[in-house]
Amino acid sequence: MADRREQILEAALQLAHESGPGALSVRAVAERAGIGASTLRYYFPAQSDLAFAVSERMMLRTIPDLNIEDSSLPPQQRLTECAMQFLPPSADEVSHLVSAWAEQIGAGFGPGAGEASRRLLERLYRLGIGRFEAWLGVLAAEGHVDEGEVAETASILSAACDGFMLQLAAGEVDLEQVRERLETLCALIVHGEQ
Structure with missing residues:
Protein backbone atom coordinates (compact mmCIF):
# COMPACT_ATOMS: atom_id res chain seq x y z
CA MET A 1 0.00 0.00 0.00
CA ALA A 2 2.80 2.43 0.87
CA ASP A 3 4.55 1.43 -2.37
CA ARG A 4 1.57 2.53 -4.47
CA ARG A 5 1.39 5.86 -2.63
CA GLU A 6 5.13 6.36 -3.29
CA GLN A 7 4.62 5.46 -6.94
CA ILE A 8 1.94 8.15 -7.22
CA LEU A 9 4.06 10.74 -5.41
CA GLU A 10 7.11 10.05 -7.59
CA ALA A 11 4.99 10.36 -10.74
CA ALA A 12 3.54 13.64 -9.47
CA LEU A 13 7.00 14.96 -8.58
CA GLN A 14 8.32 14.13 -12.05
CA LEU A 15 5.33 15.83 -13.66
CA ALA A 16 5.67 18.92 -11.45
CA HIS A 17 9.38 19.12 -12.23
CA GLU A 18 8.81 18.82 -15.98
CA SER A 19 5.70 20.96 -16.38
CA GLY A 20 5.23 22.91 -13.14
CA PRO A 21 2.82 22.41 -10.23
CA GLY A 22 -0.14 23.45 -12.39
CA ALA A 23 0.22 20.19 -14.31
CA LEU A 24 -0.79 18.11 -11.30
CA SER A 25 -4.26 17.10 -12.42
CA VAL A 26 -5.61 13.78 -11.18
CA ARG A 27 -5.79 12.47 -14.74
CA ALA A 28 -2.21 13.49 -15.63
CA VAL A 29 -0.70 12.09 -12.42
CA ALA A 30 -2.68 8.85 -12.68
CA GLU A 31 -1.57 8.43 -16.29
CA ARG A 32 2.07 9.10 -15.38
CA ALA A 33 1.84 6.59 -12.50
CA GLY A 34 0.21 3.98 -14.73
CA ILE A 35 -2.91 3.69 -12.59
CA GLY A 36 -6.56 4.66 -12.82
CA ALA A 37 -7.92 7.92 -11.43
CA SER A 38 -10.01 5.99 -8.88
CA THR A 39 -6.86 4.35 -7.50
CA LEU A 40 -5.21 7.74 -7.16
CA ARG A 41 -8.32 9.05 -5.37
CA TYR A 42 -8.07 6.17 -2.92
CA TYR A 43 -4.67 7.42 -1.78
CA PHE A 44 -5.36 11.12 -2.28
CA PRO A 45 -9.12 11.74 -1.93
CA ALA A 46 -8.87 15.44 -2.79
CA GLN A 47 -6.67 17.26 -5.29
CA SER A 48 -5.44 19.39 -2.39
CA ASP A 49 -4.23 16.23 -0.59
CA LEU A 50 -2.07 15.38 -3.59
CA ALA A 51 -0.83 18.97 -3.95
CA PHE A 52 0.14 19.09 -0.28
CA ALA A 53 1.92 15.73 -0.37
CA VAL A 54 3.91 16.80 -3.44
CA SER A 55 4.73 20.19 -1.91
CA GLU A 56 5.79 18.57 1.34
CA ARG A 57 8.05 16.11 -0.46
CA MET A 58 9.55 18.90 -2.56
CA MET A 59 10.22 20.98 0.55
CA LEU A 60 11.92 18.11 2.36
CA ARG A 61 14.08 17.43 -0.69
CA THR A 62 15.03 21.05 -1.30
CA ILE A 63 15.43 22.15 2.33
CA PRO A 64 17.59 19.49 3.99
Missing part, protein backbone atom coordinates in the same frame (compact mmCIF):
# COMPACT_ATOMS: atom_id res chain seq x y z
CA ASP A 65 19.24 19.60 7.39
CA LEU A 66 22.65 20.40 5.83
CA ASN A 67 25.29 20.52 8.59
CA ILE A 68 22.97 21.30 11.51
CA GLU A 69 24.18 18.23 13.43
CA ASP A 70 27.88 18.85 12.78
CA SER A 71 28.90 20.14 16.20
CA SER A 72 32.44 20.83 14.94
CA LEU A 73 30.99 23.89 13.16
CA PRO A 74 29.84 27.02 15.02
CA PRO A 75 26.10 26.82 15.82
CA GLN A 76 25.44 30.28 14.36
CA GLN A 77 26.95 29.18 11.05
CA ARG A 78 24.89 25.97 10.96
CA LEU A 79 21.65 27.81 11.71
CA THR A 80 22.37 30.55 9.17
CA GLU A 81 23.13 28.02 6.42
CA CYS A 82 19.89 26.16 7.10
CA ALA A 83 17.79 29.33 7.24
CA MET A 84 19.32 30.65 4.00
CA GLN A 85 17.54 27.81 2.21
CA PHE A 86 14.32 29.81 2.56
CA LEU A 87 15.90 32.59 0.49
CA PRO A 88 17.23 32.70 -3.08
CA PRO A 89 20.49 30.75 -3.40
CA SER A 90 22.14 33.26 -5.72
CA ALA A 91 21.76 36.81 -7.01
CA ASP A 92 20.79 35.39 -10.42
CA GLU A 93 17.73 33.71 -8.91
CA VAL A 94 16.46 36.56 -6.72
CA SER A 95 13.98 37.98 -9.23
CA HIS A 96 12.50 34.62 -10.19
CA LEU A 97 12.17 33.28 -6.65
CA VAL A 98 10.81 36.53 -5.22
CA SER A 99 8.16 36.51 -7.97
CA ALA A 100 7.28 32.88 -7.23
CA TRP A 101 7.08 33.64 -3.50
CA ALA A 102 4.79 36.65 -4.09
CA GLU A 103 2.62 34.62 -6.46
CA GLN A 104 2.25 31.89 -3.86
CA ILE A 105 1.23 34.40 -1.18
CA GLY A 106 -1.27 35.97 -3.60
CA ALA A 107 -2.72 32.59 -4.54
CA GLY A 108 -3.28 31.76 -0.89
CA PHE A 109 -4.44 35.07 0.52
CA GLY A 110 -5.02 37.50 -2.36
CA PRO A 111 -8.30 38.53 -3.98
CA GLY A 112 -10.11 35.52 -5.33
CA ALA A 113 -7.94 33.06 -3.42
CA GLY A 114 -9.63 29.72 -3.00
CA GLU A 115 -9.99 27.81 0.21
CA ALA A 116 -7.78 24.97 -1.07
CA SER A 117 -4.99 27.43 -1.99
CA ARG A 118 -5.18 29.09 1.41
CA ARG A 119 -5.06 25.74 3.23
CA LEU A 120 -2.11 24.61 1.11
CA LEU A 121 -0.18 27.79 1.88
CA GLU A 122 -0.95 27.44 5.59
CA ARG A 123 0.24 23.83 5.57
CA LEU A 124 3.42 24.79 3.76
CA TYR A 125 3.99 27.54 6.30
CA ARG A 126 3.65 24.98 9.09
CA LEU A 127 6.13 22.70 7.32
CA GLY A 128 8.57 25.60 7.11
CA ILE A 129 8.13 26.35 10.79
CA GLY A 130 8.71 22.64 11.42
CA ARG A 131 12.05 22.82 9.62
CA PHE A 132 13.13 25.78 11.80
CA GLU A 133 11.94 23.97 14.94
CA ALA A 134 13.90 20.85 14.02
CA TRP A 135 17.10 22.81 13.46
CA LEU A 136 16.64 24.79 16.65
CA GLY A 137 15.86 21.55 18.49
CA VAL A 138 19.26 20.18 17.50
CA LEU A 139 20.94 23.34 18.80
CA ALA A 140 18.82 23.25 21.97
CA ALA A 141 19.94 19.67 22.64
CA GLU A 142 23.53 20.95 22.42
CA GLY A 143 22.74 23.78 24.85
CA HIS A 144 23.01 26.62 22.30
CA VAL A 145 19.31 27.58 22.36
CA ASP A 146 16.77 27.51 25.18
CA GLU A 147 14.47 24.51 24.66
CA GLY A 148 11.47 26.47 25.90
CA GLU A 149 11.99 29.10 23.21
CA VAL A 150 12.28 26.84 20.15
CA ALA A 151 8.73 27.43 18.83
CA GLU A 152 8.85 31.21 19.34
CA THR A 153 12.31 31.47 17.83
CA ALA A 154 11.24 29.37 14.82
CA SER A 155 8.39 31.83 14.25
CA ILE A 156 10.81 34.77 14.45
CA LEU A 157 13.21 33.19 11.96
CA SER A 158 10.36 32.43 9.56
CA ALA A 159 9.05 35.98 9.81
CA ALA A 160 12.56 37.34 9.27
CA CYS A 161 12.98 35.27 6.09
CA ASP A 162 9.62 36.52 4.79
CA GLY A 163 10.68 40.07 5.61
CA PHE A 164 13.96 39.57 3.78
CA MET A 165 12.01 38.38 0.73
CA LEU A 166 10.01 41.63 0.85
CA GLN A 167 13.21 43.65 1.13
CA LEU A 168 14.67 41.78 -1.85
CA ALA A 169 11.46 42.34 -3.83
CA ALA A 170 11.57 46.06 -3.07
CA GLY A 171 15.23 46.25 -4.07
CA GLU A 172 16.14 47.58 -0.62
CA VAL A 173 18.88 45.02 -0.08
CA ASP A 174 20.92 42.55 -2.06
CA LEU A 175 21.42 38.89 -1.21
CA GLU A 176 24.75 39.48 0.52
CA GLN A 177 23.16 42.06 2.83
CA VAL A 178 20.37 39.60 3.60
CA ARG A 179 22.90 36.94 4.50
CA GLU A 180 24.73 39.36 6.82
CA ARG A 181 21.47 40.32 8.54
CA LEU A 182 20.46 36.70 8.91
CA GLU A 183 23.88 35.89 10.41
CA THR A 184 23.37 38.73 12.90
CA LEU A 185 19.94 37.39 13.86
CA CYS A 186 21.28 33.85 14.26
CA ALA A 187 24.12 35.17 16.42
CA LEU A 188 21.55 36.75 18.74
CA ILE A 189 19.60 33.50 18.91
CA VAL A 190 22.54 31.21 19.67
CA HIS A 191 23.99 31.39 23.20
CA GLY A 192 27.54 32.59 23.45
CA GLU A 193 27.73 33.79 19.84
CA GLN A 194 28.19 37.42 18.85
